[in-house]
Amino acid sequence: MYNNCGSTMAEKILASKAGRDKVVPGNLIIAKVDLALGNDITAPVAIREFERFGVEQVFDPEKIVFVPDHFTPNKDIAAAEQAVIMRRFAEKYNLKHYYEVGRMGIEHALLPEQGLVRPGELIIGADSHTCTYGALGAFSTGVGSTDLAAAMVLGEAWFKVPSTMRFEYNGPLPCWVGGKDLILYTIGQIGVEGARYRAMEFTGSAISNLSIEGRLTMANMAVEAGGKCGYMQPDEKTFNYLEGRVNEPYQPVYSDDDACYERVFNFDVSALEPQVAFPSSPDNVRPVSEASGIDIQQVVIGSCTNGRIEDLRIAASVIKDKRINPGVRMLVIPATQLIYRQALEEGLLTTFIDAEGVVSTPTCGPCLGGHMGILARGERALATTNRNFVGRMGHPESEVYLSSPAVAAASAVAGKIVHPEEVV
Amino acid sequence: MLFQGKAWIFGDNIDTDAIISARYLSSVDPRELAKHLMEDIKPGFADLVKTGDILVAGNNFGCGSSREHAPLAIKGAGVSCVIARSFARIFYRNAINIGLPILECHENMSSVKSGSDQLQVNLAQGLITHLQSGYTYKAEPFPPFMREIISCGGLVEYVKARVNPSE
Ligand code: SF4
Numbered sequence: 284m285y286n287n288c289g290s291t292m293a294e295k296i297l298a299s300k301a302g303r304d305k306v307v308p309g310n311l312i313i314a315k316v317d318l319a320l321g322n323d324i325t326a327p328v329a330i331r332e333f334e335r336f337g338v339e340q341v342f343d344p345e346k347i348v349f350v351p352d353h354f355t356p357n358k359d360i361a362a363a364e365q366a367v368i369m370r371r372f373a374e375k376y377n378l379k380h381y382y383e384v385g386r387m388g389i390e391h392a393l394l395p396e397q398g399l400v401r402p403g404e405l406i407i408g409a410d411s412h413t414c415t416y417g418a419l420g421a422f423s424t425g426v427g428s429t430d431l432a433a434a435m436v437l438g439e440a441w442f443k444v445p446s447t448m449r450f451e452y453n454g455p456l457p458c459w460v461g462g463k464d465l466i467l468y469t470i471g472q473i474g475v476e477g478a479r480y481r482a483m484e485f486t487g488s489a490i491s492n493l494s495i496e497g498r499l500t501m502a503n504m505a506v507e508a509g510g511k512c513g514y515m516q517p518d519e520k521t522f523n524y525l526e527g528r529v530n531e532p533y534q535p536v537y538s539d540d541d542a543c544y545e546r547v548f549n550f551d552v553s554a555l556e557p558q559v560a561f562p563s564s565p566d567n568v569r570p571v572s573e574a575s576g577i578d579i580q581q582v583v584i585g586s587c588t589n590g591r592i593e594d595l596r597i598a599a600s601v602i603k604d605k606r607i608n609p610g611v612r613m614l615v616i617p618a619t620q621l622i623y624r625q626a627l628e629e630g631l632l633t634t635f636i637d638a639e640g641v642v643s644t645p646t647c648g649p650c651l652g653g654h655m656g657i658l659a660r661g662e663r664a665l666a667t668t669n670r671n672f673v674g675r676m677g678h679p680e681s682e683v684y685l686s687s688p689a690v691a692a693a694s695a696v697a698g699k700i701v702h703p704e705e706v707v
Numbered sequence: 708m709l710f711q712g713k714a715w716i717f718g719d720n721i722d723t724d725a726i727i728s729a730r731y732l733s734s735v736d737p738r739e740l741a742k743h744l745m746e747d748i749k750p751g752f753a754d755l756v757k758t759g760d761i762l763v764a765g766n767n768f769g770c771g772s773s774r775e776h777a778p779l780a781i782k783g784a785g786v787s788c789v790i791a792r793s794f795a796r797i798f799y800r801n802a803i804n805i806g807l808p809i810l811e812c813h814e815n816m817s818s819v820k821s822g823s824d825q826l827q828v829n830l831a832q833g834l835i836t837h838l839q840s841g842y843t844y845k846a847e848p849f850p851p852f853m854r855e856i857i858s859c860g861g862l863v864e865y866v867k868a869r870v871n872p873s874e
Binding site: 426 | 767770775793795796797799800801803804811847849850852853856862863865866867869870871
């Protein structure tokens with residue numbers, strides 16, 4: 284069927300990077316990558332594979348990005364050893380984009396911020412949330428460490444062209460409802476396998492009205508619906524965001540009007556409530572009113588999903604001049620150094636500290652149960668992160684609920700899950 | 708690339724835990740792993756399956772955790788090819804990257820008898836012939852570079868061959 288239609292943005296980017304006029308879903312292709320990313324968990328494995336190739340150089344020292352963000356600042360000796368492997372490799376091969384602690388941030392917040400992501404590009408990363416960059420009109424997807432190793436040598440990777448599902452969101456967004464609520468709602472509707480292997484195209488008036496931060500949050504969680512990538516087509520907002528970050532020319536790519544979609548979903552969002560994912564799956568989603576009153580011991584505001592400046596501004600606006608409930612520990616983790624600094628200058632950090640929250644240097648930390656806020660048996664957290672699998676943030680008998688920064692901040696004040704309206 | 712072997716039929720959603728249980732993950736030796744292939748869903752399978760045999764499954768084969776041990780265990784058992792109606796994404800990548808041929812076939816293959824009938828697979832053309840009936844099923848053909856990765860024995864060997872063509 285696909286041979287007689289136009290192409291989606293995802294298909295067009297893959298076709299152009301494979302040097303073809305057109306690709307259709309199911310095609311197996313080799314394509315040139317514009318960027319290959321690794322972190323302190325996956326890069327050391329890729330480096331080990333790389334060394335088996337017996338090559339003297341990487342395909343392009345400007346197109347490999349290494350970010351030690353998961354267990355850094357080094358959580359223990361093992362983490363320190365992994366970090367050393369990355370650092371040495373970056374030095375040896377002259378990698379331009381190695382981000383040492385102090386310049387680093389959570390990879391998927393850092394790359395867009397640093398202007399490393401451009402519309403129309405093909406990006407792979409040995410991390411499942413690499414799909415985040417679709418928010419800027421790139422095709423980006425997570426791969427394994429062996430794929431990363433091969434890409435570091437050849438500058439290429441193989442792909443199976445996914446079919447595309449189109450998600451249209453229309454209507455004005457209610458107060459306190461944003462990108463996180465849209466994507467949680469979507470995952471709740473289609474399930475964690477609903478977009479397995481597919482590209483997810485997010486569109487509609489609600490997406491046009493959404494900030495770049497909100498779009499990054501949505502694309503970030505495409506993988507939680509099984510998606511290979513999630514993307515928005517670039518628009519004025521995208522170009523404004525890129526202004527001053529990206530100096531190189533780029534070529535935006537758009538879906539054809541007669542592109543074929545495997546399925547189209549239409550969501551009217553005008554009456555949507557803030558959403559909460561219950562344990563232990565990101566598709567176990569209900570409106571916040573159904574979560575109301577569940578008591579919590581920890582709130583985490585941060586991660587590659589919701590650790591950006593807009594997220595911190597919203598959280599601070601809810602918390603301003605209030606105290607965190609004494610039964611709750613609130614951890615705020617700005618996702619990058621730049622965001623940290625911006626939050627400092629805007630007085631947001633003072634708001635969090637005055638409210639008796641904790642502010643941390645950028646790190647993935649508690650998001651994957653790494654360090655900096657692990658849960659004990661029976662404890663319950665509300666987090667702005669993206670996964671709430673069993674044991675994700677600590678003890679297998681602890682629980683994680685997922686929400687937006689607004690709901691998380693309000694709940695920190697209330698000591699239980701609440702709608703932000705109840706606190707502000 | 709032509710393969711011929713006995714068919715073994717499996718159902719939908721065979722996850723990586725079913726393919727190789729987590730309790731055997733301490734080894735990465737394909738032959739060691741192969742001793743426990745499908746142990747929890749088809750006890751004794753490791754002794755039944757012979758070199759060249761072909762697995763045929765339904766939807767979403769290889770779902771669940773991303774462990775590379777699953778395709779390794781299948782390859783270690785000598786399985787020449789896995790055919791499924793669909794594969795989970797990471798299993799698909801892992802299988803290709805370790806050099807295990809896999810084919811997606813959307814046709815109904817229910818007339819193939821498990822453990823007795825013979826299949827012949829032509830990877831380049833994406834054709835699967837059921838030798839008992841002579842019927843040929845169509846699957847997505849493999850492009851040349853994928854056959855090259857497979858014939859090199861996986862992505863690492865493929866990259867090596869490309870960067871050191873003389874060896
Ligand atoms: S913040 Fe969490 S989800 Fe994002 S990259 Fe780090 S560990 Fe992964």
